[in-house]
Amino acid sequence: MKILIPVDGSANSLRAVEYAIGLASALREPPTFLLLNVQWNVAAANVKLFINQDTINDYYREQGNEALRAARGLLDAANLAYQYHISIGTPAQAVVQYAEEQAVNLIVMGRQGESRLQSLLLGSVGGKVAQLASMPVMLIN
Secondary structure: OEEEEEOOOOHHHHHHHHHHHHHHHHOOOOOEEEEEEEEOOOOOHHHHOOOOHHHHHHHHHHHHHHHHHHHHHHHHHOOOOEEEEEEEOOHHHHHHHHHHHOOOOEEEEEOOOOOHHHHHHHOOHHHHHHHHOOOOEEEEO
């Protein structure tokens, strides 16, 4: 079984990781965990005039690794194997695309991410993932 856990560094995303760790203990065989962080694409054409692509890629990598750090620590402490990936794009679409590419069986994610204001203005990423995904999505409070 493959379980995808989108992580943005928020307390809710860490609760999703903790829930997935507990879920793993109930399964006969340990699942394959896939951690995913999605960075918003900030590299509009006018930004690229002033900042080179390598600098932008370094920024994405640094921000993504920082968001994944605590989640990776939880899985390391539980002695569970995982893979992690950093994507660039619109979070809900990137999560669903990665889930389909990796043929995951379940997406476990926090209901609300880093920014409550962003959720109010743009809608819940978790809700959008649940609408778009062809596999089950478990939203954790």
